[in-house]
Amino acid sequence: MISIVEREPIPGPPARSASAAEHKITAMLEASGVRVGGERPWDIRVHNPDFYERVLAHGNLGAGESYMEGWWDVDALDEFFARILRSDSTSHLGTLDTLALSLYSRLVNRQSPERAQTVAHTHYDLGNDVYEAMLGRRMQYTCAYWQQATSLDEAQENKLRLIGRKLYLRPGMTVLDMGGGFGGLAQYLAAEHGCRVVTYNISKEQVDYGRKLCRGLPVRFEQQDYRKAVEEKSQFDRVVAVGLCEHIGYKNYRSFLELAHQLLRDQGLFLLHTIGGNYSETNTDAWVDRYIFPNGMVPSITQLGAAMEKLWVMEDWHNFGPDYDRTLRAWWNNFAQAWPRLRGHYSEIFYRMWRYYLLSCAGTFRARKLQLWQIVLSKGDLPSYAPVR
Amino acid sequence: MISIVEREPIPGPPARSASAAEHKITAMLEASGVRVGGERPWDIRVHNPDFYERVLAHGNLGAGESYMEGWWDVDALDEFFARILRSDSTSHLGTLDTLALSLYSRLVNRQSPERAQTVAHTHYDLGNDVYEAMLGRRMQYTCAYWQQATSLDEAQENKLRLIGRKLYLRPGMTVLDMGGGFGGLAQYLAAEHGCRVVTYNISKEQVDYGRKLCRGLPVRFEQQDYRKAVEEKSQFDRVVAVGLCEHIGYKNYRSFLELAHQLLRDQGLFLLHTIGGNYSETNTDAWVDRYIFPNGMVPSITQLGAAMEKLWVMEDWHNFGPDYDRTLRAWWNNFAQAWPRLRGHYSEIFYRMWRYYLLSCAGTFRARKLQLWQIVLSKGDLPSYAPVR
Secondary structure (H helix, E strand, O other), X not given: OOOHHHOOOOOOOOOOOHHHHHHHHXXXXXXXXXXXXXXXXXXXXXXXXXHXXXXXXXXXXXXXXXXXXXXXXXXXXXXXXXXXXXXXXXXXXXXXXXXXXXXXXXXXXXXXXXXXXXXXHHHHOOOHHHHHHHHOOOOOOOOXXXXXXXXXXXXXXXXXXXXXHHOOXXXXXXXXXXXXXXXXXXXXXXXXXXXXXXXXXXXXXXXXXXXXHOOOOOEEEEOOOHHHHHHOOOOEEEEEEEOOHHHOOHHHHHHHHHHHHHHEEEEEEEXXXXXXXXXXXXXXXXXXXXXXXXXXXXXXXXXXXXXXXXXXXXXXXXXXXXXXXHHHHHHHHHHHHHHHHHOOOOOHHHHHHHHHHHHHHHHHHHOOOEEEEEEEEEOOOOOOOOOOO | OOOHHHOOOOOOOOOOOHHXXXXXXXXXXXXXXXXXXXXXXXOEEEOOOHHHHHHHHHHHHHHHHHHHOOOEEEOOXXXXXXXXXXXXXXXXXXXXXXXXXXXXXXXXXXXXXXXXHHHHHHHHOOOHHHHHHHHOOOOOOOOOOOOOOOOHHHHHHHHHHHHHHHOOOOOOOEEEEEOOOOOHHHHHHHHHHOOEEEEEOOOHHHXXXXXXXXXXXXXXXXXXXXXXXXXXXXXXXXXXXEOOHHHOOHHHHHHHHHHHHHHEEEEEEEEEEEEEEOOOOOOOOHHHHHHOOOOOOOOEHHHHHHHHOOOOEEEEEEEOOHHHXXXXXXXXXXXXXXXXXXXXXXXXXXXXXXXXXHHHHHHHHHOOOEEEEEEEEEOOOOOOOOOOO
């Protein structure tokens, strides 16, 4: 469980005119079509007037933390975010905290193997009850594919089938699954395509879950950082990385793509499924970094393109970002529905944090600030590749 | 018509041991599975032993020029190239000439509006009889889409329909066509989708041809550099650039994508159809630069990705590079078939140059060293985009 109380205390607002801050933030919100105290679902209600100072001083981090503490509320948090982000009028609010994070990430490799453990502990080793309530039957903690689907379960089934079709699998093929999640993809590949799968994942909770899920199937779990796959004795017919790249960090994209290349047999295929950004950054949102995905960041086309050069041929680049909006809202609905059962084990602050996480992300995808990419790569030794949608 | 005799004379081979060069080149070819004097279609016959020195001294430029002059021959020139390129054993041969070109392209903007005229005169204003013989009914001088097609005409029809479907056209929409070719795309968009089209193209021959083709249709031709489109009075519902990007040059990608953005209405779509490379370069092959496309170069993912940042959302990136192999072979077959009619107006050297051009490019695509990309871009203000294949 994430323990918010262990964090250092948040400094109080500096000695500044509250009304000036209120005026500034209110004007910014108005420019985005959001009214303080308005009637529409995306209008906000401010319960603590210190909210304005805190957002001005700490940007996204201040907005998120003050939301968690109940200083403000909004019915349609996702739509609030979509509107704010579309208008870009508040983009400079992130400045202070994001700048510090940006400098820090340039100085150290935030996604070193040691630091990678942090995200496993704080996020993925959160009690599985939350994920079981939220993710649906296949326990897929990545974007679903909603084409011709009406429910989350159908859409996640669709996503697995889409990956299977894009990989042109045959029974007996070996697949390296870097990241692995709760083992749902490994199970699907082994049970429905007859593949032999090796999965690398640093989260103990996820690996324990996956081992149970895949009992009796030819799936080997390694509770190890993906970089340890370098020790594998033989190459694989296929390599997949679904939702791993967001944790890798821009300094490691090249070595990640080199590793996948080294571990892929000739004439093989590598499918990379990742959230993507519209431009190059070196860090994530400060609130998300602190509470949800420590040390995460999303790649850009430029960053991945540079990391691919002279290694890979890009066979297909599929963007279905808007499907993540729908996926996140489905997760939120599931979580909210399960809350009466879960509330004994989690605080109200956790509830608000989780809501802020899922719905702010949904709004970010709706505003098209984030994308969801499935990229199929080959070594350039295939006569051709037929893309699948 | 391209006049080869006006070029400066090619220097003779330097004073070097011919047998050493022969040994080196022969070994390189052997490593690629090509034998001098062998029996297979991709084995070569050397008629002039100076060939080895010339290739050693001038790389691709020497190979191409000595081919034009009849110093060597090969039945399956396309497959010869595919094998050479796949093995990479000769990649350092291009060194000398390519290096000079690379330095030069860094110092000057090789694709300035003034220099852009060069390619119009030397290539696109070549007699239309060659293109009419070669390109098929729709006069499409870009890659066809061969899915479910059995002839070049079907595949080019397919390509036009693919572009139409990707653009989600409605009657009355305005389309800016940057590059334009022989007007076949403008004709298709106007006649079959009811669009109003404006085309920018610097080639007089092409514009004259296009004006005839589009008589009576709402198509306006501007015989101008694409950069002149900045003077258009209103924005367009759609922007397309099919086969233009290869002439733009890496220094101009950003301003090109800015221009397209500026000229596209909100909620619009921009389709960019271009040859692409697997890694970033700043120039093209020295032979192609001299004889076929002066000042051309193909973009990489990294270069285009960087040029897109904070302007565009990449909605879809389709690669059908292997279709260019088939397209180029179809062009060659058409040309070879028409040669008895054409030979009165063109020299034997032109015939060999044209063969070298079409079949070496076919082999390059077959070896997967070049790709064909259709990239759909939006301003990030669409709720979603459904990709089409």
